[in-house]
Amino acid sequence: KWPLPAFPGTVGIVTSLGGAALHDILTVIRRRAPWTRVVVRGTRVQGDGAGAEVAEAIEALGASGLAGVMVVGRGGGSLEDLWTFNEEVVARAIAGCPIPVVSAVGHEIDVTIADLVADHRAPTPSAAGEAVVQEAEALGEVLATKRERIRGALRGSALRRREALMV
Secondary structure (H helix, E strand, C coil): CCCCCCCCCEEEEEECCCCHHHHHHHHHHHHHCCCCEEEEEECCCCCCCHHHHHHHHHHHHHHHCCCCEEEEEECCCCHHHHHHHHCHHHHHHHHCCCCCEEEEECCCCCCCHHHHHCCEECCCHHHHHHHHCCCHHHHHHHHHHHHHHHHHHHHHHHHHHHHHHHC
């Protein structure tokens, strides 16, 4: 299991282009971290052959080097609707992905093999959006801490140089 990056520059999404899941994920990312680039690889998420298409999309997006983290999923549905994410080909694609993968399949109580294999399980597509990007306030806090560390390091360097000149 890989940790999720704190501030990914680009988030990859593998889901249906026409589903509510994509809308939910994008809405959360835009609200929390509007500077984040998003790359979407659309695919069918149910029906015959959907598992192979999802696996191919995961492999292609993972190999592209475009994203620092990937969300894979769809909204809720019956067990049959979610079955694509129980297929071995999808599980192997997630397990072999070179970047961290967040599984966002179904809603709350739905659990698939993809959820178990992924680096992180989100109970809903919206929760996946929250998992992959932090709010602007968190970035502000990190930058403030870094600014203080740099300021302290520069002061220390200036003091050492001043002392060296006085000797």
